[in-house]
Amino acid sequence: MVRFDDEPxxxxxxxIPATPEAIWPLVxxxxxxxxxxxxxQRVEWVEGxxxxxxxxxxxxxxxxxxxxWTARCEITEFDPPHRFTWEPGHGSEHxxxxxxxFELSPTDGGTxxxxxxxxxxxxxxLTWAIRQNPDQEEAIIERRLADFxxxxxxxxxxxxxxxxxxxxxxxxxx
Numbered sequence: 001m002v003r004f005d006d007e008p009x010x011x012x013x014x015x016i017p018a019t020p021e022a023i024w025p026l027v028x029x030x031x032x033x034x035x036x037x038x039x040x041q042r043v044e045w046v047e048g049x050x051x052x053x054x055x056x057x058x059x060x061x062x063x064x065x066x067x068x069w070t071a072r073c074e075i076t077e078f079d080p081p082h083r084f085t086w087e088p089g090h091g092s093e094h095x096x097x098x099x100x101x102f103e104l105s106p107t108d109g110g111t112x113x114x115x116x117x118x119x120x121x122x123x124x125x126l127t128w129a130i131r132q133n134p135d136q137e138e139a140i141i142e143r144r145l146a147d148f149x150x151x152x153x154x155x156x157x158x159x160x161x162x163x164x165x166x167x168x169x170x171x172x173x174x
Contacts, residue, residue: 002138004120004130010145011116014156018163020104020111024081026159027102027113028052036154038147039064046072054078060088067125071097089122097124113159115152119144 002008016023026032030043030052039062049056052075060071074090076099077083083103087096103114119126119141126144130137 002141004127004137004141007118007120008141008145009116009118010149010152011114012149012152012156013112013114014160015107015110015112016156016160016163017110020081020106023104023111023113023159023163026162027104027115028078028080028084030058030086032158033151033155036158037151039151052078052084058086069125077101089124092122095120095122097122097126113156115155117145117148117152 030045033040034042040060041063042061043058044061045051045056045058047057049058054075054077056075058073060073062069062071071088072090073086073088075084075086076090077085081104083101085099085101087099089095089097098120099118101116103116105112105114126140129140133140
């Protein structure tokens with residue numbers, strides 16, 4: 001059984017025909033997920049931060065149905081051009097609500113780009129839903145992970161679109 005206390009994770013990956021160095025600025029653009037997510041409406045740097053670095057913070061403004069919330073996120077890993085990780089709710093009393101990350105690995109034909117999410121350990125709307133319906137915990141978690149997989153798949157497809165558009169050279173006109 002999938003339980004929240006086990007900090008469940010899911011991931012998607014895609015081989016993109018570009019170098020890690022070409023892909024890195026795309027995956028570290030905190031606005032990238034806005035167009036691909038059904039929840040995330042906008043993001044903004046906060047507390048004087050303007051670019052990704054360990055300790056930099058940004059707010060993610062979310063909406064799902066009638067529920068709206070802002071998640072303060074902190075970048076916890078920044079290892080160009082390999083790994084970029086951030087945590088919504090980092091430093092909160094009960095721990096981060098989740099963690100998200102991108103990992104880039106050179107491979108034949110380009111770069112394997114992997115995006116992942118880990119739920120927990122901190123409290124969130126998800127933990128509230130589980131407390132209200134404890135007999136549905138596994139289904140609630142599976143639905144949430146499926147939503148994230150859908151958004152992350154769209155993120156990687158957008159990264160591929162942008163990366164390949166940047167390297168496309170128009171044919172000469174004869």
